Amino acid sequence: MAWHPTGFDWNRARAFLATAQEGSFSAAARALKTSQPTVGRQVAALEAELDVVLFERVGHGLVLTPTGADLVEHIRSMDEAAHRVSLVAAGQSVSLDGPVCISTSQIEAVYTLPPILAGIRAKHPGIEIEVLVTNQTSDLGRREADIAIRSFRPTQPELFARKIKDGAAHLYGSHAYLEQLGNPSTAEELSRANFIGFNRDDTLLQGFNAMGLSLSQDNFGVISENQLLQWELTKLGVGICVMTEEVGDAEPLVRRALPSLSPFRFPLWLTTHRELSTSRRMRVVFDLLAEGLA
Amino acid sequence: MAWHPTGFDWNRARAFLATAQEGSFSAAARALKTSQPTVGRQVAALEAELDVVLFERVGHGLVLTPTGADLVEHIRSMDEAAHRVSLVAAGQSVSLDGPVCISTSQIEAVYTLPPILAGIRAKHPGIEIEVLVTNQTSDLGRREADIAIRSFRPTQPELFARKIKDGAAHLYGSHAYLEQLGNPSTAEELSRANFIGFNRDDTLLQGFNAMGLSLSQDNFGVISENQLLQWELTKLGVGICVMTEEVGDAEPLVRRALPSLSPFRFPLWLTTHRELSTSRRMRVVFDLLAEGLA
DNA sequence: AGTCTGCTATTCAAGATTGAATGGCTTGGC
């Protein structure tokens, strides 16, 4: 049973790690939800405790000393272990009450999720829901989110995923704009239209062309990552854009640009960390999401 | 730079680990050099933070829940990383002032070390020396000690070792006792004597017999791990015992029991952790020890 | 040059944490 505890204060180590990661005491304080003087003092205390110089104070900003760089490496592995702790703990959590963070796309967040979330809240008022709206896939492993709605199956074995359905997406345009294009009825005719895209990647272009269209970069007059902006622009007749069937067909201002075109098919996956899938709270939210999205 | 800090208090995790390792809040408090209420509260706070039950409070003592057992595993790996941190930090330590812990045997501690330590203290008053007197080889990796004096070369690659010398040990007995035995001049005659040994292991016996003696368990009337006790008993004429040449020859009450017998040969190694060998303070102590022991 | 923003260091009162002492409990030994 003889066990020697580490001599230094672990929280100070965490303050140091945050500072090293974020680049300044102030930023670290924001990340740790504490104040800049506190972080500064904790790091100073750690330096005194370990009798090493971690940062070179150079007026504006800090710069890690070589020693500090050595140490931050090991503290990072403390942090990784800490993340595993919080992951397992969340999975073992006994109470239904508590936070759940859901990561999803803008479209789902705005058009699909609200009624589902309302239902969850009504049924389980103790569950606090945070929605992380992002197009990038959040890191479930790092617990930026607990549950993610994704359009692909995750590859990591530590993630648990359930396929909800196969969704369909079509090209939509406003009635006015399609009129202006002469109500195109073939892919060729539609290829003269303006399109609204995500980015300038070629992959999107190739996707369109694989469906029979023949588009080039010139077709994309407006680019935005923001799907809501895309959709508003589409409703205003600025161009053609891809939208899920559910949202697109429900919008009276627009119609399918080329009904004969076969739809984009994409799966919908609900994903969580395997550790979390044993938590009652996560399980409840996961199942209600699955039910609502189906 | 987006970095998500772990939500829970790392020091509380450490308190929990200590409790799990030591078996009780009180013992953990002793290990952490804090008080029992503090540890109890920190563990309770961690339970609240993680919303998990870590211990089953069952009157006397605590018992880990399965959840707690899961978590302690991960926190242990935090602790391992923490140990690496303190190790590297000690290696990088800038100041000569500070503590050094030396692990050694009783004989060295009492007969050889004092003048050397006095010399170190006189030369470097800022260095605080702690001596861990133990026959068991202390765990340098876990930093129970910084420097160890050992009679074998360590096998772990992370340890740094320097061979100081080859020592010699002989069999010693008091003048009176040897007289009483009839001043034995052969191994056979000496084999009738009482011997004072460390333990009832056969290895010691085999060592003696390999040198020409023919001893059995019956020869060992007194057993003790305590070398000083062995030596005092020897001086009082209770039996024969093995002692280093330096100590044995310097003691007027005893003489070599069988001068013709070739001595035990054993190396003397000074060992430290590789990380520490770059610390100025450790280096200074290490070198002065090596010089004094040679 | 001048302004603006964002950073660190310091101060001091408010707040949180700590630990000695105590009470109540359980276990193990006589």
Add this chain to the structure above:
DNA sequence: GCCAAGCCATTCAATCTTGAATAGCAGACT
């Protein structure tokens, strides 16, 4: 069956930590 030892929970005063506010400073931008 009783006693002693060891443990956990609670209390409350002393201590330590925290954070809002402030001052001072270094770069970026106009």
